[in-house]
Amino acid sequence: MPLSSSFADRLYPALPQICDHYGTPFHIYDEEGIRETCRQLRNAFSGIDNFREFYAVKALPNPAILKIMKDMGFGFDCSSNTELILSRQAGGRGEEIMFTSNNTGSDEFETAFADGGCILNLDDISLLPKVTAVPDLICFRYNPGARRSGNDIIGTPTESKYGVSHEQIVEAYRQAKARGATRFGLHTMLASNELQYSYMVQTAEMLLELVEEISTELDITFEFINIGGGLGIPYRPDQEPLNLEAMGAEITTLFVNFKSRHGYMPGLYMESGRFMTGPHGALVVKAINRKDIYRTYIGVDACMSALMRPALYGAYHHIEVYGKTDNNKQVVDVVGSLCENNDKFAIQRNLPVIEENDILIIHDTGAHGSAMGFNYNGKLRPKELLLCSDSTVELIRREETKEDYFATLNFSADTIKL
The missing domain is CATH 3.20.20.10 (Alanine racemase)
Structure with missing residues (x-):
């Protein structure tokens, strides 16, 4: 469902500033x-x-x-x-x-x-x-x-x-x-x-x-x-x-x-x-590519490692395009970059026409979003932010880094002879 009016009223005016400061993608909670x-x-x-x-x-x-x-x-x-x-x-x-x-x-x-x-x-x-x-x-x-x-x-x-x-x-x-x-x-x-x-x-x-x-x-x-x-x-x-x-x-x-x-x-x-x-979270992403073949694909800077519910359950998550009205729409798939064809946040969704660098807000990611993340293809999970009651925004989990991904390969040799 659309974000609550109180969440949207406090988040949207500040969203460009938040994106400029923290960079996308990120989950943000209210x-x-x-x-x-x-x-x-x-x-x-x-x-x-x-x-x-x-x-x-x-x-x-x-x-x-x-x-x-x-x-x-x-x-x-x-x-x-x-x-x-x-x-x-x-x-x-x-x-x-x-x-x-x-x-x-x-x-x-x-x-x-x-x-x-x-x-x-x-x-x-x-x-x-x-x-x-x-x-x-x-x-x-x-x-x-x-x-x-x-x-x-x-x-x-x-x-x-x-x-x-x-x-x-x-x-x-x-x-x-x-x-x-x-x-x-x-x-x-x-x-x-x-x-x-x-x-x-x-x-x-x-x-x-x-x-x-x-x-x-x-x-x-x-x-x-x-x-x-x-x-x-x-x-x-x-x-x-x-x-x-x-x-x-x-x-x-x-x-x-x-x-x-x-x-x-x-x-x-x-x-x-x-x-x-669940209703008090959103995944904020940026459009980085547009591909027109048999369908139109909008590629964003996150993938299902940040939100796998659509791929796992065929789940629907509502999407808004920041600053754009519903007057001019186009049917698109909103996709990530995994080597998996089900890496899609939306399939044949009627959305305002999206251009590169547009901000997309994927709703209702406050539960089973970041928590179900994974590292297939070496993809790294995004940061998490909290829109606090005092109208400040706080980083509450940093994004994963390449060093995190390779950390489990740093170990002492351990071999047994059979």
Whole structure:
């Protein structure tokens, strides 16, 4: 979708100056927009006794962004050693961090338990014996199988590598209780970029019903349910945004009814990433070539190593040409320079006529943009900037250099004879 009017109003007048100072390409994020979304999320679930967002670090793993989330009172959702380290460097401690990994190695468990620990969210019943000392608080990720549908991005639950099956879930908590756990949470993650809020309401309802079933079977109480992430954003201008207010109201009603039946209300956790930062970022590039053959191609100074969603998912990202109106348009492909024909930011897009040195703004790159970067063809990832609430612009990650690329070739010789 087009950038929010407040982001555009503050960014666009200064964009030529920013480009002149920093050079293109770059990702730029809007601090005030991120903070406003944080406030909206918090308000939507203010009727639940214990609500907490654990920001999905994988969406935008930049310390400056994590600092904003910490300042807004949110925790961190991590799935690797480095994400745990980043979250602790941002000030996350103990139960402010949820570690949800899959195919977890022993080194990752060691990092999870270090430096004050975290909420351990196990992806499979087979991992429980591999945890040498089961923490007091334990959580499992639930996969409902054919009981629920997924969506195009994350796939159907029966084909998903994630989670404990319905047939295993009671036994998982039975074993955790036998190993000494006394506090319990329940987690799931079934959709990605979901715009129908009712899907998330159904997920909360499913988990609350499962909590009742497990509690009755094992005589345990659940401190929280975590409905995961997956809240969607409207990438296309004609899409309606997710109705956060309606979602909050209907989920709150479920929790109030649960409390009336059982005398207590579990906490509600979630781990949104894209919803929190996705609409508050843009990839700013410059047109450097124009090629007219069977199609017209506009070559820009970034490639899919800076934003691979269009190539990976066929995803749409809205594009504006700075300073140009829609009066005179042309159908073009907007492409990078990788030796891959799917290195395209837009395919047969109707855009204002683009000339060399025009600035293009690729919208909604605040999640799964820079984070999914790579170095194929030796391409280097661009810098990241933050448009701060005080109207300053700050460099929050420098661009990669050739020295970075070759750094892993600087090592001590190590050979074994077979």
